[in-house]
Amino acid sequence: MNTLELCAYGPVIPVIVLQRVEDAVPVAQALVQGGVRVLEVTLRTPVALRCLEAIAREVPQAILGAGTVRSAADARAALAAGACFAVSPGYTEAVGAACADLALPLLPGVATASELMAAQDGGHHFVKFFPASAAGGIPLLKALAGPFPEVSFCPTGGITPQNARDFLALPQVKVCGGSWLTPQDAIAAGDWPRITRLAQEAAALR
Ligand code: 3PG
Secondary structure, X not given: OXXXXXXXXXXXXXXXXXXXXXXXXXXXXXXXXXXXXXEEEEOOOOOHHHHHHHHHHHOOOOXXXXXXXXXXXXXXXXXXXXXXXXXXXXXXXXXXXXXHHHOOOEEOEEOOHHHHHHHHHOOOOEEEEOOHHHHOHHHHHHHHHOOOOOOEEEEEOOOOOOOHHHHHXXXXXXXXXXXXXXXXXXXXXXXXXXXXXXXXXXXXXX
């Protein structure tokens, strides 16, 4: 798989933070039911790898990725847990090389022209723009399109249902990432219908 293929499934990739293994499968099912199949489970909690394993095992419709991949070890663990792609908040040659060795497609994060050039040297022409809003939002994306017309972006960080359409209207933006589809209070309350509703709304953004 090429990470650009992830964009074919819908306009939003949910960034999911799970605190309890038992929430993993119902959260993934709720998103899939709402029409969102590409899922990024962040390696940000002690249970993240077990959550990936559970989703990989029990929700075959999900196209499952691991987020917050910051090292070669993270990449290896993500693949072993069942992730079929990786997302990193930034780009390092070490993470790029590890993912290449593992044949684990990587969506690397960049926020500047230099980082983008490094990611391109590593063969990445589809990148996460992170943290999108804090780093400069739409004006920065438009500015980067000048010297980097061939690059596609997944803005993530500060994307909301209100501003997602504006980001998605840019030709270089193929998909957005965001945590708003899986609010922590909805997960804690087991409010799966709310997550399905948020997924349906996100899937309809474009
Ligand atoms: C993150 O790293 O948490 C993601 O970028 C999501 O950001 P968000 O919570 O602003 O959507």
